[in-house]
Amino acid sequence: MKNIRKTPIFLIFIFLFSSCVKYVDFEQIEDLTVEPVFTSSLVYFTLDQVTFFDRINSVEVITPISKTSKFLSLNSSFVKNNLIKLELEFEISNQFDRDFTINVEFLDDNNTRTHRFNTFNVDANNLNYAQKEVINIINNQLFLSSTKIRVSVQLSPSNNGAVINPNVVKNLVFKTAGTFFLKL
Amino acid sequence: MNFRKLFIILGLFICTVSYSQNKQILYGFAEMPNTLMLNPGAETNFKYHAGIPFLSGLSLNIGSSEATISDLFLADNSSFTLKFKNLIGKLTERDFLDLNTKVEILNAGYRLNEKMYLSFGLYQEIDFIGYYPDDIVSSLFYGNGTNVDKTIYFSQLKFRGDVIGVIHAGLSYKVNKKLNIGGRFKIYSGSLYMSSKNNSGTFSTIKGDNNIYKSYLSNININFNTSGLLDDNNRINVGVKDVIGNTFLSKNIGVGFDLGFTYHYTPQVEFTGSILDVGFISYSKNVKNLSLVGNHQFDGVEVQFDGNNTDYWSPINKDYLAELDSEFKANIPREITTNSFISWRPIKFNGAVRYSFGRARTNKECYDETYKEYYNNSVGFQLYAITRPLSTQIAATMFFEKSIGEKFSAKFTYTANDYSMSNIGVGVSTQIGIFQMYGMVDNVFKLSDLTEAKSASLQFGFNLIFD
Numbered sequence: 001m002k003n004i005r006k007t008p009i010f011l012i013f014i015f016l017f018s019s020c021v022k023y024v025d026f027e028q029i030e031d032l033t034v035e036p037v038f039t040s041s042l043v044y045f046t047l048d049q050v051t052f053f054d055r056i057n058s059v060e061v062i063t064p065i066s067k068t069s070k071f072l073s074l075n076s077s078f079v080k081n082n083l084i085k086l087e088l089e090f091e092i093s094n095q096f097d098r099d100f101t102i103n104v105e106f107l108d109d110n111n112t113r114t115h116r117f118n119t120f121n122v123d124a125n126n127l128n129y130a131q132k133e134v135i136n137i138i139n140n141q142l143f144l145s146s147t148k149i150r151v152s153v154q155l156s157p158s159n160n161g162a163v164i165n166p167n168v169v170k171n172l173v174f175k176t177a178g179t180f181f182l183k184l
Numbered sequence: 185m186n187f188r189k190l191f192i193i194l195g196l197f198i199c200t201v202s203y204s205q206n207k208q209i210l211y212g213f214a215e216m217p218n219t220l221m222l223n224p225g226a227e228t229n230f231k232y233h234a235g236i237p238f239l240s241g242l243s244l245n246i247g248s249s250e251a252t253i254s255d256l257f258l259a260d261n262s263s264f265t266l267k268f269k270n271l272i273g274k275l276t277e278r279d280f281l282d283l284n285t286k287v288e289i290l291n292a293g294y295r296l297n298e299k300m301y302l303s304f305g306l307y308q309e310i311d312f313i314g315y316y317p318d319d320i321v322s323s324l325f326y327g328n329g330t331n332v333d334k335t336i337y338f339s340q341l342k343f344r345g346d347v348i349g350v351i352h353a354g355l356s357y358k359v360n361k362k363l364n365i366g367g368r369f370k371i372y373s374g375s376l377y378m379s380s381k382n383n384s385g386t387f388s389t390i391k392g393d394n395n396i397y398k399s400y401l402s403n404i405n406i407n408f409n410t411s412g413l414l415d416d417n418n419r420i421n422v423g424v425k426d427v428i429g430n431t432f433l434s435k436n437i438g439v440g441f442d443l444g445f446t447y448h449y450t451p452q453v454e455f456t457g458s459i460l461d462v463g464f465i466s467y468s469k470n471v472k473n474l475s476l477v478g479n480h481q482f483d484g485v486e487v488q489f490d491g492n493n494t495d496y497w498s499p500i501n502k503d504y505l506a507e508l509d510s511e512f513k514a515n516i517p518r519e520i521t522t523n524s525f526i527s528w529r530p531i532k533f534n535g536a537v538r539y540s541f542g543r544a545r546t547n548k549e550c551y552d553e554t555y556k557e558y559y560n561n562s563v564g565f566q567l568y569a570i571t572r573p574l575s576t577q578i579a580a581t582m583f584f585e586k587s588i589g590e591k592f593s594a595k596f597t598y599t600a601n602d603y604s605m606s607n608i609g610v611g612v613s614t615q616i617g618i619f620q621m622y623g624m625v626d627n628v629f630k631l632s633d634l635t636e637a638k639s640a641s642l643q644f645g646f647n648l649i650f651d
Contacts, residue, residue, distance in 0.1 A: 025259035033265050037329030041395035041484030067487050091396055151487075176484070177396040179329045 034184040035084075042088075042176040043069065043149075049096070052155045053166040060163055066152035068107065074137075074144045083137045085181040092129040094122045095170040099156040102174070104133075106146035114146045122172075207243065208566055208581040209611035209624040210643055211534055212456055214593035216613055216622060217293055217647055220303050222534060223458040224354040224366030225444035228293070228301045229651070235291035235305065236646040243643040244285045272325060277318040277340040280572075285310045288645070303368075304353040308431050311530070313572055314343035328389050332397065336387040338406055342573045344379040346527070348372050348465065349431035354442065364446040372438035374465045375430040376422065377411040377527060381573050395484040404516055408474040409525050411436055411467040418472060418520060438465030440529055452559070454538045461529040468524035478516035482508070531571045538564035538585075560587045566597075577602055591615040599626070609641075620647045 045067070052061045074083075094100060102120040105113050115135065122129045135143060153172065155164075164170075211222045217233040218241050219226045235241065255271050256264070286309045293303035319336040328334070354368030385404035392398030412430075415421035440463015447455045485508070540559035566581040579601035587593045597609040604627070611624035626641035 026257055028257060028259070028264040031264040032268055034325055036323075036325060036327030038327040039329040039332055039389060039397060040399060041392060041397045041482065043485050043487045044395040044483070045487045069485075069487055089396055175395045180327075181329075182327070 034182075036182050036184070037179060038182070039177060039179045042178050043151075044173070044175045045151075046174070047153060047172045049164045049168060049170050050166045053164055055166065060155060060157075062155050062157055064103070064152040064154040066150055068111075068148050068150040070148055074146055079137070080144060082182050082184055083180060084183050086135045086137055087179040087181070088133045088135070089177045089179070090120065090129075090131040090133070091175040092120065092122050092131075093127045093171070093173040094125065094129065095127065096155075096164065096172060097124050097162070097170075098158055098164065099124050100172060101154045101156060103150075103152045103154075105150045105152075106143065107148040107150055108145045109147050111148070115143045207624075207641075207643060208568060208579065208583070208597050208599050209595055209609045209626065210622075211566060211568075212536055212538065212564075213585065213595050213611055213622070214587070214613045216620065217291065217303065217649065218288075218622070218645055220293070220301075220354060220356060220366070220368075221288075221291075221307075222460070223444035223446070223456055224303075224368040224442045225356060225364050225446050225458065226366065226456070227358075227364050227446050228295075228356060230293075230295070231650045232294045233292060233303075233650065234648045235288055236648070237290055238287060239646045241286065241288035241291060241307070241643070241645040244641070269325075272318075272321055275316045275318060277316060277337075279316040281312070281314050281316075283310070283312045291647075299358040301356040302353065303356070306349060306351045306432065308347070308349050308428070310345075310347050312343070312345035314345070315340065315573070317341045323387070328387075328399075332389050332391075334388070338383045338385040338387070338404065341383045341406065342381050344381065344527075344573055345377070346374055346465075347376040347427050347431065348374045349434070351432070362448045366442075366444050368442040370440045370442070370461070370463060372440060372463065372465045372529070373432050373434045374436040374438065374467060374527070375412055375434045376427045377409065377436070377465075377467055378413050379410075379527065380406070380408045383407060392483045394486070398481065398483040400479070400481040401516060402479050404476055404478055404480075406476045409467070409527075410472050410474075412470045414470075414472040418474075435469040436465055436467045438527075438529075439463050444534075452540045454540070455536070456538070457535040458533070460532040460534070462531055464526050464528045466524060466526050471522045471524055473521045473523060473525065475519045475521075476516055477519075480512055480515040482512075533569040534566065536564055536566040538562050558587075561585070595624075597626075611643075615649060618648050618650055620649045621645065 047065075051065065053059075054061055074080075090104075092100075092102070100120075100122045102122060104117045104120075106115040108114050117131075117133045120129070120131055137143060151174070153174075207222055210216075210218060212219055212226065215227060215229055217228065217230070217235070220228065221241065256267050286307055288305060288307040291303070291305035291307070293301055295301050317340040319334075319340055320338070323334075323336050328336075350370050350372055352368050352370040354366060356364060356366035358364050383406045385402060385406065387399070387401050389397050389399040412427065412434075413420060413422060440461050442458060442460045442462070444458030445456065449455060540562040542559045542561035544559050562585045564583055564585075566583065568579045568581070570577050579599055581597050581599040583595055583597045585593060585595040592614045593612070595609075595611045597607075597611075599607040599609060601607065607627050609624065609626040611622065613620065613622035621644070623644040624642070
């Protein structure tokens with residue numbers, strides 16, 4: 001009689017500890033590819049008419065004026081291993097009655113050019129100039145050595161001899177944003 | 185930490201099968217000594233009992249409200265990344281992972297007199313609940329670039345976990361033929377604690393004015409409380425040996441109580457109820473609290489072309505990135521304190537009504553004043569609730585219990601809860617001489633394939649009972 005009583009619970013225990021599972025493979029987690037895309041604003045600046053006028057000599061500055069600044073450090077192992085592509089957006093608002101040409105270049109520590117975009121030709125009074133540039137980073141060793149970005153802005157000479165008036169407020173607004181395509 | 189590891193941890197987090205603390209099968213089952221832990225006012229009918237050390241009560245509960253292991257890890261040759269994307273697409277911030285295990289190291293009881301039964305012991309408990317921080321995971325996985333206007337809510341960050349030791353003593357007291365009440369006093373000792381709750385703040389990237397986009401962290405208030413988790417360098421450093429070894433010796437002490445009753449409305453109709461773990465632990469040892477509070481806005485770096493022509497070619501004299509970093513730290517300072525804090529235990533409620541029928545037996549021992557008769561069948565309804573960070577979780581159970589002879593009982597339950605509406609559980613208990621054992625398992629229909637189960641719960645134990 002005692003043996004009969006014992007039976008059900010032992011069956012249950014056997015049932016409990018012998019349940020089967022489908023074939024699962026936890027190694028699959030190694031195959032996970034995470035490809036986030038992050039967007040952030042980068043540099044911006046505003047130049048007014050005064051910037052392009054030499055008050056002492058009362059002449060326009062028609063040589064390019066430029067600014068070199070440190071760029072995101074691309075030489076880290078994280079960037080080398082994970083940054084696939086960089087997309088740069090440029091938005092330029094030109095209130096001047098004159099055209100501009102703008103050059104964006106990347107430089108390494110020795111100021112040697114590592115990458116450049118085609119010149120942006122911004123027409124007079126174009127308030128909505130937009131340009132998108134894509135740089136493929138992966139295996140682009142030259143670009144990865146960039147440490148600085150140089151933006152040169154050049155006022156184009158007028159067709160009719162008109163000269164800008166530094167007392168009138170007119171701006172050239174330059175905006176950039178970067179979208180970083182990562183693969184982790 | 186590299187990002188891949190982070191996602192692996194997140195992956196494991198959401199697919200570990202999780203558990204609830206509901207012990208619906210054990211509750212009120214067969215007058216076993218272990219039911220006293222769920223209702224200190226439960227009736228007992230033995231002279232004394234002793235649990236087999238470490239084996240008198242073992243329970244493991246894991247449950248996740250949405251994910252199952254097979255969702256992710258089934259070896260089906262389909263893309264793991266795609267499966268992962270599908271899963272995080274399904275999960276929302278209301279989904280959670282819940283884990284609870286309890287090991288009774290010592291559990292014993294002794295009848296003081298006809299009316300009073302004293303029980304006492306120690307157990308160790310590991311408890312964790314974490315909600316799925318949908319916005320944060322999605323923004324790390326997809327980035328903000330794909331959906332620039334989306335707002336990320338840090339209030340979704342919510343978890344709580346601890347490892348504690350509990351020393352307890354309780355008394356079950358027979359007031360009269362109809363009513364039995366009981367209480368249990370508990371001393372808690374916490375060896376590991378971590379929680380983050382009541383967080384606020386958002387992150388968004390929108391079209392900007394100064395620049396193309398403006399990203400901002402607004403009203404950030406994020407807190408973490410930990411004890412025994414971080415080392416002197418504020419790195420996570422948990423030695424399993426230390427945590428388990430310190431369970432009963434920690435200086436993080438707390439107190440709490442359980443209350444319960446059993447009321448026989450008629451010999452066949454019985455009401456029971458209990459409230460468990462009303463108490464707190466004061467954490468003061470190895471405490472590290474981290475807080476981030478502030479606002480920060482970023483729309484890029486304004487480059488100054490100086491008014492003076494000669495300066496345009498000036499050397500780079502500014503490290504913008506370092507400046508941005510220090511600006512961020514100034515706006516959203518990170519503060520680490522070692523202030524002690526109080527953690528309330530998750531309170532649990534149980535309530536049940538039971539109707540007994542079938543063949544009645546006479547009382548089986550001399551301690552009972554025979555208002556109660558023993559029937560070989562009973563049916564009933566149970567309710568269970570536990571306070572949790574987001575909301576109280578509730579489970580409703582219907583049960584049928586059957587005794588075969590005096591020594592063998594079985595209980596079948598149907599439970600509806602946050603995880604599923606189709607949870608069938610089975611428990612059996614048997615006594616052979618003085619040796620009593622029980623085993624219970626939840627979600628039996630999923631047992632044939634645990635990887636498909638969203639929750640699983642397992643309890644078993646061995647006692648020595650002296651009638």
